[in-house]
Amino acid sequence: QFAQHGLGYWSVREKADGPVVGRGGCTIPTGRPWWNLYYRFATSVHGRGYAGEMGQRALEAARDIEPSRPVVAYLLEHNQASRRTAERLGMTLAWRGPDRPNPDHDAIRLVYVDREPTDELIAAIEAHALG
Structure with a gap:
């Protein structure tokens, strides 16, 4: 991804x-018109702001590299920290x-975007979400 998309x-x-x-960070999924914002942290550091800091830097980098491409975050509804x-x-x-x-057939997917x-x-x- 770094070599191909920066x-x-x-x-x-x-x-x-x-x-x-x-x-x-952010990657461009194969064949998709968006940047995918991803973050995952050890439970021992939850609540310390690392996801927000890393997410902000990733959003800024994606916008610097290709500002016309939207940034999308796929989350599960039950993950309140990720939503926040x-x-x-x-x-x-x-x-x-x-x-x-x-495999959890009751799981609900939420998709957030950085623009209208x-x-x-x-x-x-x-x-993409419905596979």
Whole structure:
């Protein structure tokens, strides 16, 4: 991803020589018209702002590299912390529906975007989410 698009996922450490406590960034999924914002952190560092800080830097980098390409975050509805992070980053809910690939058939997928979505973007998000 870094070689092809100039951006990808980063490893996050609390200290330069410390263990990795999270991973995240932006990538362009194959054949998709958006950047995918991803963040995942060890439970031991939840609530310390790492996801928000990393997410903000990833959004800024994606917008610098290709500002016309929207940034999308796929979340599960039950993950309140992830939802709060997306919302603090200024993203808004664009789609809510079943998470078909999930073995939990009751799982609900939420898709947040960093701008007003077009009808075409919503259709592409829905097609991708429904697999």
